[in-house]
Amino acid sequence: xxxxxxxxxxxxxxxxxxxxxxxxxxxxxxxxxxxxxxxxxxxxxxxxxxxxxxxxxxxxxxxxxxxxxxxxxxxxxxxxxxxxxxxxxxxxxxxxxxxx
Amino acid sequence: xxxxxxxxxxxxxxxxxxxxxxxxxxxxxxxxxxxxxxxxxxxxxxxxxxxxxxxxxxxxxxxxxxxxxxxxxxxxxxxxxxxxxxxxxxxxxxxxxxxxxxxxxxxxxxxxxxxxxxxxxxxxxxxxxxxxxxxxxxxxxxxxxxxxxxxxxxxxxxxxxxxxxxxxxxxxxxxxxxxxxxxxxxxxxxxxxxxxxxxxxxxxxxxxxxxxxxxxxxxxxxxxxxxxxxxxxxxxxxxxxxxxxxxxxxxxxxxxxxxxxxxxxxxxxxxxxxxxxxxxxxxxxxxxxxxxxxxxxxxxxxxxxxxxxxxxxxxxxxxxxxxxxxxxxxxxxxxxxxxxxxxxxxxxxxxxxxxxxxxxxxxxxxxxxxxxxxxxxxxxxxxxxxxxxxxxxxxxxxxxxxxxxxxxxxxxxxxxxxxxxxxxxxxxxxxxxxxxxxxxxxxxxxxxxxxxxxxxxxxxxxxxxxxxxxxxxxxxxxxxxxxxxxx
Amino acid sequence: xxxxxxxxxxxxxxxxxxxxxxxxxxxxxxxxxxxxxxxxxxxxxxxxxxxxxxxxxxxxxxxxxxxxxxxxxxxxxxxxxxxxxxxxxxxxxxxxxxxxxxxxxxxxxxxxxxxxx
Numbered sequence: 001x002x003x004x005x006x007x008x009x010x011x012x013x014x015x016x017x018x019x020x021x022x023x024x025x026x027x028x029x030x031x032x033x034x035x036x037x038x039x040x041x042x043x044x045x046x047x048x049x050x051x052x053x054x055x056x057x058x059x060x061x062x063x064x065x066x067x068x069x070x071x072x073x074x075x076x077x078x079x080x081x082x083x084x085x086x087x088x089x090x091x092x093x094x095x096x097x098x099x100x
Numbered sequence: 101x102x103x104x105x106x107x108x109x110x111x112x113x114x115x116x117x118x119x120x121x122x123x124x125x126x127x128x129x130x131x132x133x134x135x136x137x138x139x140x141x142x143x144x145x146x147x148x149x150x151x152x153x154x155x156x157x158x159x160x161x162x163x164x165x166x167x168x169x170x171x172x173x174x175x176x177x178x179x180x181x182x183x184x185x186x187x188x189x190x191x192x193x194x195x196x197x198x199x200x201x202x203x204x205x206x207x208x209x210x211x212x213x214x215x216x217x218x219x220x221x222x223x224x225x226x227x228x229x230x231x232x233x234x235x236x237x238x239x240x241x242x243x244x245x246x247x248x249x250x251x252x253x254x255x256x257x258x259x260x261x262x263x264x265x266x267x268x269x270x271x272x273x274x275x276x277x278x279x280x281x282x283x284x285x286x287x288x289x290x291x292x293x294x295x296x297x298x299x300x301x302x303x304x305x306x307x308x309x310x311x312x313x314x315x316x317x318x319x320x321x322x323x324x325x326x327x328x329x330x331x332x333x334x335x336x337x338x339x340x341x342x343x344x345x346x347x348x349x350x351x352x353x354x355x356x357x358x359x360x361x362x363x364x365x366x367x368x369x370x371x372x373x374x375x376x377x378x379x380x381x382x383x384x385x386x387x388x389x390x391x392x393x394x395x396x397x398x399x400x401x402x403x404x405x406x407x408x409x410x411x412x413x414x415x416x417x418x419x420x421x422x423x424x425x426x427x428x429x430x431x432x433x434x435x436x437x438x439x440x441x442x443x444x445x446x447x448x449x450x451x452x453x454x455x456x457x458x459x460x461x462x463x464x465x466x467x468x469x470x471x472x473x474x475x476x477x478x479x480x481x482x483x484x485x486x487x488x489x490x491x492x493x494x495x496x497x498x499x500x501x502x503x504x505x506x507x508x509x510x511x512x513x514x515x516x517x518x519x520x521x522x523x524x525x526x527x528x529x530x531x532x533x534x535x536x537x538x539x540x541x542x543x544x545x546x547x548x549x550x551x552x553x554x555x556x557x558x559x560x561x562x563x564x565x566x567x568x569x570x571x572x573x574x575x576x577x578x579x580x581x582x583x584x585x586x587x
Numbered sequence: 588x589x590x591x592x593x594x595x596x597x598x599x600x601x602x603x604x605x606x607x608x609x610x611x612x613x614x615x616x617x618x619x620x621x622x623x624x625x626x627x628x629x630x631x632x633x634x635x636x637x638x639x640x641x642x643x644x645x646x647x648x649x650x651x652x653x654x655x656x657x658x659x660x661x662x663x664x665x666x667x668x669x670x671x672x673x674x675x676x677x678x679x680x681x682x683x684x685x686x687x688x689x690x691x692x693x694x695x696x697x698x699x700x701x702x703x704x
Contacts, residue, residue, distance in 0.1 A: 004288065008288070008314075011281075011284075015277075015281050018277065019274075019278075022270075022274050028266065028270065031270055031274075032270075032273070035270075035273045035274055035276075035277050038274070038277030038278065038280075038281060039276075039277050039280060041281055042277070042280040042281040042283070042284040043284075045281070045284035045285065045287070045288055046284050046287060048288075048292075049284070049287055049288045049291075049292030050292055052292050053291055053292035053293045055292070055293050057292075057293060057294065057295055058287060058292055060235075060665075061234070061235055061287075061295065063661055063662065063665065064235065064239060065238075065280065066658060066661055067658060067659055067661060067662060068239060068242055069658070070654055070655050070657075070658030070659065071246060071655060072242070072246060072273055072276075073651075073654060074651045074652070074654055074655045075246050075249055075250060075269065076269055076270075076273060077647060077650070077651045077654075078651055079249065079253055079262070079265050079266050079269050080266065081644055081647050081648075082253065082256050082262050082265075083262050083263070083266050084644075085644065086256075086257075086259050086262055087259060087262075092266075092267075092270065095263045095266060095267070097259055097260050097263050097345070098260060098263055098264060098267070098340075098341040098344050098345045103672060104672060104673050104674035104675060104676045104677070105674075105675075105676075107673070107676040108675055108676040108679070111676065111679070111680075129687070129690055132690075132694050133690060133693055133694045133697060
């Protein structure tokens with residue numbers, strides 16, 4: 001069986017890629033993808049922990065997270081499309097009406 | 101076969117615990133489809149507010165009949181903490197429906213989704229206040245958050261509203277990713293078996309030494325995630341923008357109901373699930389609490405619009421409330437925070453009601469626009485003064501007692517420095533609240549007519565002001581009373 | 588780790604084959620470039636333009652709704668695996684779930700989100 005440390009390493013790398021993407025990329029759609037990456041990093045942990053301990057709690061958690069991620073992306077995409085219709089941009093640098 | 105039978109019986113038995121949520125979700129679902137278009141013609145949007153209010157009133161009635169106890173394999177628990185914060189969220193939703201009337205009347209779009217989203221969000225808050233399991237905490241938090249992203253962007257023909265929604269969504273989704281990863285680390289450290297908070301606490305106590313770092317990283321990430329959700333410094337950046345751009349009634353809602361539910365989950369997660377590893381989270385949480393008080397109040401000084409000022413002041417109030425989470429005496433900490441949050445609800449709703457009243461068409465109201473309110477609408481100005489002074493915590497108003505109980509507990513728990521900081525920043529906060537009072541009473545009013553006071557807004561202002569004044573009279577006995585009703 | 592050695596070997600061999608074929612083709616194949624040859628092959632008809640063009644916003648709407656209904660079906664799998672053990676309980680639970688999903692479907696239908704005017 002793959003050791004827990006290996007899983008943690010991979011999931012941490014996934015999380016790091018996700019966080020870096022959110023912080024660096026300016027395109028709202030790419031940020032959305034990076035958030036998904038972060039959720040999947042956590043999912044990996046849950047599934048691995050479930051397999052390691054021989055119970056199914058972690059697997060159930062991961063399944064629910066997948067369902068939630070779809071709902072979140074749906075809402076996010078709808079918001080980004082609404083933004084694009086009004087402002088003709090999906091860049092987070094160009095949405096700066098609210099400041100102070 | 102007996103396995104399935106036991107599950108079925110448990111389901112039927114435990115459903116009694118969540119009757120208010122079932123009503124909320126069921127009613128919102130029915131409103132979205134069969135009722136819209138069958139009971140009411142499409143476009144008859146004014147009728148949705150009474151329907152929503154009836155649903156909310158019925159929810160309140162059902163809450164009275166819900167028995168205490170734990171259910172759904174220990175995922176959900178009805179106790180004083182859950183009930184107390186559920187009432188706060190419910191009252192906030194009722195006030196929001198009242199405050200939304202004028203904005204929705206001026207809109208062309210359908211409004212049924214607006215109310216349905218409030219009901220769905222409220223059901224998420226109800227679940228969150230009673231969640232006693234990592235799974236139920238995370239998903240009720242997200243149910244609440246997703247509905248509020250939509251509400252923040254509800255005025256989809258206004259750039260500012262959309263922008264508020266997108267910013268809130270992106271940062272909210274980012275924080276929920278970090279929170280989930282933190283939960284997964286805790287889950288691994290606890291052996292990857294149970295997700296119940298009490299089981300988690302026990303498992304973490306027995307966790308092997310080499311998983312210490314895992315626990316610490318998990319706790320920090322969970323703290324970051326919750327910090328985002330309650331808008332505590334340094335995770336607050338989204339909140340002034342989201343508050344500013346969102347429709348003002350929704351801003352009032354966001355400042356009270358989700359915050360109450362998230363704070364309840366905060367108390368439960370850190371007080372129950374992570375109680376044994378408190379040495380990991382007390383120092384960072386103390387920092388977050390202190391930073392929120394300082395930065396929230398200092399930044400509020402520089403604001404020129406009322407909504408942004410109230411957003412920063414709300415960050416500061418969260419800082420005060422987090423001092424209660426730091427208390428090792430969980431039951432008493434919960435009581436004190438509940439009182440503070442309940443008091444804050446009335447003052448905040450009242451202040452936002454006045455802001456909404458003064459608002460023109462959707463744009464943010466500047467602090468200068470309060471000029472001369474004292475002469476033009478003396479009763480309203482008096483109510484606003486009561487709310488502002490109470491928010492500042494000036495004795496003997498109700499807000500003072502909220503702060504008094506909180507600071508007293510913090511001193512008893514040994515957080516002397518933090519309490520001193522809280523006292524100093526409270527004094528700073530009095531300055532910007534009094535600035536508005538100054539505008540109302542000592543500046544000349546501009547030319548032009550004020551909008552007439554609508555019935556719905558007047559009702560909210562009156563109720564909030566009455567509660568604040570009556571509560572003031574009973575101030576010293578409030579904590580005892582909170583203890584008696586079992587919060 | 589020994590079990591993974593075979594996979595590693597397979598991966599190496601798999602990576603070598605295309606490299607070898609490309610190298611061979613580079614040296615052996617005759618080259619007579621002309622513009623017609625360089626265009627994209629689309630079943631023989633003339634290419635209408637770049638593949639990377641903007642899609643109409645309607646596609647996003649459909650994609651969003653497809654995404655939700657597609658991923659929600661993930662909850663049917665654990666139910667199907669444990670169908671016998673869960674018995675009536677499972678039927679009730681999945682019934683509630685599917686009812687809500689169907690409700691959402693009728694809602695977007697009624698809102699006209701599925702119309703492709």
